[in-house]
Amino acid sequence: MKKESVGVVQTKYYNIEEPIELESGKTLDNITVAYETYGELNREKDNAILICHALSGDAHAAGWHEGDKKPGWWEIVIGPGKALDSEKYFIICSNVLGGCKGTTGPSSINPKTGKEYGIDFPVITIKDMVNVQKKLVDAFGIDKLAAVVGGSMGGMQTLQWIVSYPEMMKKAVAIATTARSSPQQIAFNEVGRQSIVGDPNWNGGNYYGTDKIPKEGLSVARMIAHITYLSDESMYLKFGRDLQDKDEITYDLSMDFQVESYLHHQGASFVKRFDANSYLYITKAVDLFDLAQNNSLIDGLKDVKAKVEIISVDSDWLYPVEQGTEILTALNANDVEVSFSELKSNYGHDAFLLEKGQLNYILSKFLSDNIVEDLMITDVVTITEQAQIEEAAKLMFNLNVTHIPVVTNGKKLIGIVTSWDLSKAIATNSNDLKEIMTKTVKFCHADDSIESTARRMRKLDISCLPVVDDDFKLKGIISTDQISHLVSEYR
């Protein structure tokens, strides 16, 4: 075990007490959620990062299960000193609803019948998966996540989170994903599903507890899907046209090429770790995913509040770069603070599981970007517009401040008085605060990035900005002094 790992970990289980109403209108009772956590939740409960897994992933994102030969599926970015630093963040990853790795899914026991659900399991959506994750996050008493991060289907969950629960995270990272499944993506999934249901062992989904499981169908479904996770270039690099276990072509119908053997291996390993019915339900959830409203992604993403990073992979032909930039454009149109990065990789879609250096760089840069809330002063001296100028001058002098926000009794910001305004009062012989205060006050929000706020302050040529919430209530104040302290700390 490498020392930058979170070490030996265990999957834990959370039971949701109340029934969950699904997007379909059906309800599910007795849901169990399998999850893992790495690191410690701090006292303020504001350092939690939720990781959402892809199609065939599970709660085991990092560290080692006792006796395992391989670590969790995102070991490359999770652990001490990595971008998802377990010494700084409390990292949560849960298996999705419909899964087969501990969270309730078609292979779980239906409490109404005492038997596995099979295809009596209701159709679920990405939104349902997120609603179940939300219950787990609530159970930790977390009001706001530091971030939600996920790739592929995990990226869809991330996008659903920022739409369904816009106030619940500061930041979000969606990687190698789309905001709506395309016809081509649906088509590949349907071929996989048909392969499963066409396997006689599938038996209408009733194969649990028998030795006849739809291995052939599931294996072919994975082989097809796995081709979409690679790029043509990576297949050339891995195999070229090299033959497997033979020196020359044998002109029979047996396997010739290494790439065939590789795909058979991927199919065979998959059936050992995945349930065919889960595959049907989860791919269906992926197909149904569409965040557009009135056929407009701009409308669908209009309520997003989180700061968002979109990452695409240049060689990903399953979730191509254009689908990442479509999300970027829609978020930009909604004035959401959003950035975009492109992984340079020949791995194809699965690059989000492999490109260690680039992912750590992009994620740590994005996550460590400070926001106004991290630096603002919350213990702010304020004054009401009924106050005399003399009172404002005394406050400034005694407390050594140069800006005093003017607020209503309900703490709503209505202006600001600065030392410059006081000079104006003396010059114009005025004693009325209302006359000299700045009424068209510039402000910012707690979740604005320091970078953009500093840029705005420079552009406006002001040294201090009040911080307000959506109701215009004063939450704090930020000045160039705090920003320059931050810069000097970095040096």
Ligand SMILES: CC(=O)SCCNC(=O)CCNC(=O)[C@H](O)C(C)(C)COP(=O)(O)OP(=O)(O)OC[C@H]1O[C@@H](n2cnc3c(N)ncnc32)[C@H](O)[C@@H]1OP(=O)(O)O
């Ligand atoms: C994202 C989540 O949430 S979790 C789900 C992620 N995990 C998966 O998808 C698991 C299956 N996927 C993969 O293996 C993916 O390709 C990755 C991204 C995880 C790994 O990629 P890479 O490191 O490039 O591995 P690669 O694709 O070359 O596969 C290596 C495997 O192929 C086997 N292999 C390579 N060449 C051949 C061949 N000619 N014949 C047979 N098998 C072969 C290797 O022995 C190895 O087997 P193992 O995985 O059982 O040890």
Ligand SMILES: N[C@@H](CCO)C(=O)O
């Ligand atoms: N290879 C990954 C990516 C799929 O999007 C998985 O199996 O989950």
